[in-house]
Amino acid sequence: MPQHEISDSTKGILFATLAAALNGTIGVLSKFLMESGLTSASIAFFKSLIGFICLLIVIRGEVESTTAYLRAGVCAFFGIFILFYFETSAYHHELAANVVLTLMAFATISAFILSWIFIGDKPTPTRWLGLAICVIGLAVFLGVSRPTNLTGLIYASIAGLGYGAFSVIAKAMKLGSGLAVTRRLLLFGSIYLAFPFVSNGAISPDWSIGAWTALLTLALLPSIGGFYCTTRAIELATPAQIQLFELTEPLFAALLAVLFLNEFPGLNTYLGGALVVIGLFVSQQNFGKKYCH
Template structure:
């Protein structure tokens, strides 16, 4: 049991690392946000479908109720991605990711309202620790610039992400995480298709390698592994462990975008890591 738990924890950590690439990629790719998200969904969907075809998965949706839940969760995922990318474009990788990572706190309060999960008061303390860590990680906020809009978009993205994860949790008992992600990105590919005519895709040629990485590593691999992890962890636990994303994201941004972290980044990162370790031990002993 403990070895299985360690394997599940490793998969969730890898999912977190893969998803963390979205910060640097979202900031770097020079295309309109809806167009980036469409390519992300379209290419990610192709990768996921090829995998399902190879594995001979049954892709049938079992009921109309499930179809509605999948559609709503897909739209929430799209809203999360779009608002998150706007947060990155308006500010920087650090602020975009840090404002997004208020979602574990939102999740701990929202999850008992949608799923029969007993509210654990310890999550309040862990959530406060994460919030304080995020506060320490954040650079000095300039409230007179577009950073304010970036923070607001990040907070809105956090809300959409928390709701999407909660809905996905309800689906994983009946569907594989790969199926759910394939359904979600397929729905978004259809919904966002009209934006291609409005914004155009003339710049895709130079950005294509980075869009492929976003679709394959971040979306097809990272988000599928995250959804699969919900079979083994509560949404709150997975969300708190996922809070290492800003640390990974800031390191990636430092290496590839030369965004230099401050001393507060290290202090806040250490606090978040301590929270993750505490929750990992607690979830192991449950």
Template sequence: MGQQTMANLLLIVINAFWGLSYVFMKLGLGSLQAFNIVGLRFLLAFFIAGILFYKRLMLVTKKVIISSFMLGTLLFGVFTFVTYGVSMTSASNAGFLVSLTVIFVPLINCLLVRRLPSKQIFIGLIFILTGIGLLTLKHSLTINHGDLFCIIGALLYAAFIILTGKLTKEDDPLTLGILQLGVAGTLAMICSVLFENPSLPSTLNSWIAILGLGILCSAFGFIGQTIAQKYTTPIHTGLIFALEPIFAALFAVLFLKEVFTLKDIISCSIVIMGILIAQINIKKLSKLKVNYIVRKSFSDTPK
């Protein structure tokens, strides 16, 4: 099995864990408050990653600390909005809305370079907005606060990805990844002390939630993504990331007994279709297909 195949399989596992994270958040919110959950998950992930890669942290510079603070602050904002969002909407809705990150990234890039989005992204955006409208708008044409928080979380995550892309070209990505977890966790715990009554998990569900979020979704997820993306292509990564909301919906039905109506299935399918349209590089795929056919014809030629 090749390195790219292994990397793709790793990304699929990571996206399954990220889909499961919405179930973990629902479980944790039964006895823990939002800032408390965000703080515990990221501090746990920070200590695990710090122990595993302590040698990298010994080489940290002032510049890396500043970059980590910027990224950690954004990460704190992302998961604060997402966690509050999950508390007010269904886990399946949250998964699909947070996946809007993949369309927000190219849109923000278009704003930064002051250029209109491509026709492909524009068509994908129309599909996505249609799907979101069907999924979230009620009879009174109002959107649930939880859905809105998840959309804001997706927008912040897009900004986080763009900033990460810039800063990792200048500093060690693994060191940045570890330190940003510590910053996000610390900020969340400070807010928990100021606005909540922070505590350690006291029930089985809350322990499962924090350990799952901290170990599987944060430590393994963020480190695994960094490693996997070295050995696979952006096209494969984008397509695999589109699986996260599908996993979120699947786990919500299996573990939280959420009910998926035909309207929900159609709405979510339209969102996924829009994400794929915006992400797939048609020209590159066509070129790869032509190259494959040419190689195949030569290999099939009698020797």
């Protein structure tokens, strides 16, 4: 029987979806840590720092060039600092559901446009249609309401633009992937996130086993695992595909909320989730293969 190899594009989509699943743990674990007294700035700083320290211990003896650090520094600025700082600021002004929808929509739209400009990956009509269906699905899924504050939406938009730019810049600069790349990203992420951490009072966790276990889990799953899968996806697929499939993150977060927080979804959750899946299917029709390598 003939053997059919999985294409790089398909592998990239799988890594992007896995990254979304790993990032979906952030909500459940962060909620637990916030209830213990930590701020979002503290959580983001410590999960990056702990992730960097873990990889510093695991990876030894690898020669790293100045160029590699420069690439990681630029990418981490957009993919970690801009994303986190403006996302956190947005939550202080606008409803969480509206922030998530705005951020994810702008991340994907910016990836579409910047990919077109910088790597020649022109979006097809079916891709735009798929994105529109996904955004409508997310709006239904999240239960968004009428915006209450323009400032919050602007901050969420900037956060989304930063994350969308991250995937395109990483692709254009040939950031690479692997644990060494992830370590460099978390190094610069820790440095950048130290500023909001200090400005928000430098609140540290208590010495309870539960708090440090949650932080270690955040470091291992979304920080190390999430960035590892995302950078692998960037190598294999287009930034547009990656951002589209990372739109599934709220779906995984909702599943984890059911399992660990007993927060059971309503009809809108199922309907919105179904629309997101349909939108992803539509978006993949006639996706250009020549840009996936």
